[in-house]
Amino acid sequence: MNGSKLASGSRVAIVGGGIAGAGLAASLLFNGRARGCALDVRVYESGEPDSIAPPALLTPECRSRLAALGCRVPPEWRAHELRGVEILSQGNREVLPSTPGGLWVVDAWPQGQGGLALVREVLAGAATAQGARFVPRHVERVENQPSAPDAPAAVRKSGPLVVRAQGSGERFHAVALATGAGPSMGDAFFPGFKPAPTIAAVQARLRHASPRLSVAPLARLWLSPMASVDGLLLLPGAHSVYALAFGAAVTPADLCQVLMMAARDGLVEEGFELAALETTRLPYGPGRTLVAPGQLAVGAAAFGHPLQLGLSETLASCSRAAVALLDAGLEGPALERRYVREGLHEMLEDSAAGARSISWLRRAGRRAPQAFLAARTRGTSGGMGGGGVLGLSSPTPLSLLNAARWAGIRETMASWVRTAVEPLPATIPSLEPDLYYIVDDDPDQREAMTQLLESTGARVVAFADELALFCAVARRPPTAILLDVVLHWVDGLRLCEGLKQHPLTRDTRVLVMSGLNRPHVRQRALDAGAEAFLPKPVEPERLLRQLLGHVPTSTQVSPSGRSAESDGVSDETGRYAS
Structure with missing residues (x-):
């Protein structure tokens, strides 16, 4: 140390080994070497990575910053280039074109790693080549413990900050937090630390049967597709589509329902497979207390918003954090002025504006x-x-x-x-008589009801997975849908409600089935727009009477294993039958 500034031999710990952690390590070593200051940088790769590695969206500025840090940008990263971003809201849409060579989608999933993992690997390689060491340990807390005057010289020279990681403790002169927008360390980083606020999000990967997607080279942002979803981002890659839904109360079921609506409206290809899904958090504005003596936060832990898709801001914060630590010293006020007020001021304002917009x-x-x-x-x-x-x-x-x-x-x-009038689609497919859809994850129930309806001369399409239903209904409207309440991805009652809210499907008859024969379940089904509630096992006579208005005398097949003639019907409507 040289007074309160970093000098050759100073030790710096970085908590978090993602894009921000690897980028800060590379930037610290690069800028330190330019000033004749050889640092000892250690990166703690804390926490488990997301099971879904999102793609990376590289802008020209991102690529320039990577090159400046000594990263070789592989030419194959340009394999998938976006023409622009389409914005959709309530039937209106506009395309924001990108500049030529502007937006690269870097991704190798599912054959290889996601784009962010690939970029992180390149950054980590550049940092390692300059001397950074990556440690696979989870950090519990950071303590400010100046060494005692009578401590050994090695301890006094090692710095006042102690990083506690899985039972061990090591001393450093400076510590940076680069853990992203997930669960932050809070006061365990330093007392009063206030990172960027976050908002709930759900991310998923969509895979298609075709070897290469035939979608247009456009990213899509669908604003407010439903009450609980502020926005749905669809980012196409060469072999998959990355989907991200965000909102204060968004759930995995919300994302699944919005994806079905997107398939119905032609925003994603039909027949997609939901290959992976998980919840996450996104930064939603600027942090308020980001520095302490010798400590600071970078990347999504410090600021951000859901419309910030590139890596430019994260890499910029890494560069400014490195310069602040090297030039402004480790005193709290100097670090606050150099890093936050002079370095991040504009980006913090942008984060606040992005979240509010x-x-x-x-x-x-x-x-x-x-x-x-x-x-x-x-x-x-x-x-x-x-x-x-x-x-x-x-x-x-x-x-x-x-x-x-x-x-x-x-x-x-x-x-x-203005009187609210929902615009109708330009073309509405005509209803196909005698076509019935069955959505039930129980194969025995699907088979039994299919046989029952086909015995009357009807055509039946049975779905084990509800994700394809919206798309099928929009293109081939059936006479009716038999919908189970308990499904894999989406609650059947919410699915019924979604069908009834859209012009293409609102007139489709929906009968809800459930083994949960409770008054509140029946009432929820009717409130969602169901024509009737049928307790399971479904009584054949009741089902046929509800669908056809009569019971064919030749019908013998029963979902419950009994003949139709032996089944009694206590209520022709099926609405309040127990």
Whole structure:
């Protein structure tokens, strides 16, 4: 140490081995060497990585920053290039084009790693080549414990910060937090630490039967597809689609339902397979207390918002953290001034604006896509630290906030005098008589009901997986749907409600079946728009009477294993039968 500044031999710990951790290690060693300061950098790869490694969206600035840190950008990373981003909201859509060579989707899933893992590997390789050491240990806390005057010289020279990791403790002169937007260390990093707030999200990978996707080279952002989802991002790769839904109360079932709606509306290919799904967290604004003596937070732990898709801001925070630690010293006030007020100020403002714009885009409704276009004309490219939203050079988060706020106000005022009329699709397929859909994860129940209906001359399509139902109903409207309550991905009652809320499917007859024969379940089914509630095992006479208005005398097959003639019917409507 040289007073309160890092000097050759100083020890720096980085908690988190992802993009931000590897990027900060590479930036510290690169900038330190340029100043004649050889640092001892150790990266703690804490926590378990996400089971779904998302793709990476590389902008020209991302690629420049990677090259500046000594990373070789493989030419094959350009294999999938996006033409732009399509914004959708309440039937309106606009495309924001990217500049030529602008947006690269880096991804090798499912044959190989996800894009973020690939970029992290390249960054970690560059950091390791410069002397960084990666340690596979989980960090529990960081303690500020200055060494006693009578401590051994080796201890006094090792720094005042103690990193506790799986029972061991090592001393460092500086510690950086780069754990992303997941569960933060809070006060275990330093007392009063306030990282970036987060919002719930669900991510998934969609796989198709075709060897290569035939989708257009466009990313899509669908705003407010349903009440609990603020936005759905669809990012196509060469062999899969990455889906991300975010919202304060979003659940895996919400993402599944929105994906079915997306398939129905042609936003994703039919017949997709949900290959992987998990919950996660996204940064939702700026952190408030990001530094302490010798300590700071970088990347998503410090700031961010859901519309920030590229890596430019994360890599920029790594560079500014490295410069602040080397130039401003380790004293709290100096680090606050150099790193936060001078280094991150613009990016923190962008994060706040990006998070706030999402709520205004919800209010803007059908005007939201036009708000993006208006913001593009008002705001130029972003500052030195970041750029525009969605990986584009523009609009900037601040210009988007202003445009979204104005669009939200106009839409609110227009709604006061406008009668709400939902636009109908240009073409609505005609209902196919005698076509029935059965959705039930029990193969025996599916087979029995299929035989029962086919014995009357009906055509039956049975689904073991409910994900394809929305798409099928939109293209081949059936006479009726027999829908089980307990399904794999989506609650059957929510599925019924979703069918009844869309113009293409709202007139489709839905009969809900369940072994949970309780009054509150029956009432929920009727409130969701079901024509009837049928307790399981379903009585054949009741089912046929509900569907056909009569019971064919030749029918002998019964889902419950009994003949139709032996089954009694206590209530022809099936609504309140016990």
